[in-house]
Amino acid sequence: MALTADKRVRVGILGCSDIACRKFIPALRGCGGAVLKGVASRAAASLAGETYAVLGYEELLAHEEIELVYLSLPNHLHEEWTVRALQSGKHVICEKPLGLSAASVERMLRCAGERGVLLYENLMYLHHPQHAAVKGLIDAGRIGRIRSLRSVFAFPFPAAGNFRLDPERGGGAFHDLARYPLSTALHCLQGDSYRFRGFALDRSGLNVAMHGTALTSAGEVFTFSIAFGQQYESYYEIIGELGKIRVDRAYTTPADLANLIRVTCGERDTSFTVPACDHFRLMIEHVCAVVRNGGDFGEMHQRTRRLARLADQMEKGCRHEEDRQ
Template identity: 40%
Template sequence: MDPVRIGVLGCADIAQRRMLPAMASDPKVELVAVASRDAAKARATADGFGCQAVHGYAELLAREDIDAVYVPLPAALHAQWVEAALNSGKHVLAEKPLTTEQAVTERLVGQAAAARLALVENVMFVHHPQHAAVRRLLADGAIGELRVLHAAFAIPRLPDDDIRHDPVLGGGALWDTGVYPVRAALYFLGEELRVEGASLARSAGRAVDTAGTALLSTPQGVAAQLSFGLDHGYRSVYELWGSEGRITVERAFTPAADHAPCIRVERGTGTEEIRLPPADQVAHAVRAFADFVRVGAAPDQASLHQAALLHAVRQHASVLGP
């Protein structure tokens, strides 16, 4: 089959550092063009990956030699340009969060479904094989009946001018690092989660939340305790605690491609470390999107449940700090 022809709306760091190299090296994908509102930036980025430069996002969407677009723009711009891409008949891979409003996410997912276009939120960690291996352990009863999920993702303090500090652009810890533990809870506990309580905190001098916690639960009484932040020592981990033991995965959400995962299983009889071969979750995410486009897959329903939970966290949250 012919490769999926992709255009990119924007020259964000994650696009240049991770996604464009993965697209350029995947035979199922043809990286056709990169667009920017800055012509020089578009040219510099496109030259680095052997594709064409386009001055302006609308100009890229008007091209007939592109099947799909990747949207790595700031979160607050996703809704506008995802909708424009769908209106132009393009499949869409958008950075997380898909949008910052639950109702808008629902509308765009409905639009994509009606047009039979793939709409995928780029939550890459779910494509890493280590998490499927953990699911199999749970299904096999490795730790008995699941009681609690603990998940945390936080990164060190960002430069003052980073867009994640700008509320106008959809900044804040919830939209950035909070997506990961929320999606982990959905991945392991299912779609019936509800938010029991939450808090969001601001560091001094910041106009957005820089830290947060949330408590979720399932109808069966399994709890999820989540933490996230933009002003912390680095942490990327989840722990599943059952009636007979625990499963822990470190470097859970953004492992390097050469990282060999270790799943730690602790039971009364001792601790077992299950080591897996390295896997490039970025390459897996790109390949999965290409496959979705090829088969005309329906929009990713997990994005709807994630949007609902993120909305509920914000609605429930008490705001702490200056």
């Protein structure tokens, strides 16, 4: 149900990246609980049809009407501008990765806790109901005890000039993609701790791929593959003692796609269709509801903290090798 205008969370955008223009802003238009009030970006003039104030970065953070900041600057600027936003009393949605290390994330979370505001790393894909449906199948014992998880996310190289190709700006496959398989593992697996082994392939200091395995404290095997410079893949499979579950287009499910969850038990295959939805819009609505209704920021912050620590462990567990072109 749409909120009245004075109840909507007032949003400001800091940095109009490609994902902000293609995904976040269109999703924001469809949210009854949020309204765009200001944009700070050189690309702001390209947002035709929007009504908002065009501001500088500091002006946006000082804007009294703005309550929530969506930050999609290049990765190496996330900590600086997230902390500035938090210190200004704003709630923050920051694009992945929130920080380039667990220590960076911890500094930001400490600031958010001191200011009593929400800091949310944008794991938008998990808001798609297909992942709750998968968890429901697991919890119902449909495939028995979980033995392993395989998660893959890879695509061709970004266009020349994209910050994701610049290690000095926090680029690389690890920073860009690792949150997807790791958050899938935290969503689906039971183990509390992980031991990682694998290989990280680099080109002139830029990580272009990471492939490896982790064993959890529950005896589950977690296999991951993330990469730039290859055919698009985006799926995960959960294998149990009685069957397996597979989700394709898992991390980039189009808003107009009714996706399939495939369940195989022995020789029997079953497919479930999940209605199309915009996981960006669902993410924005969730965050705005937490902000407006006073949800548990501490619990959300702890999940963010755990994911950042797991990312550090993943990176340290993979041996770096020069990729042969």
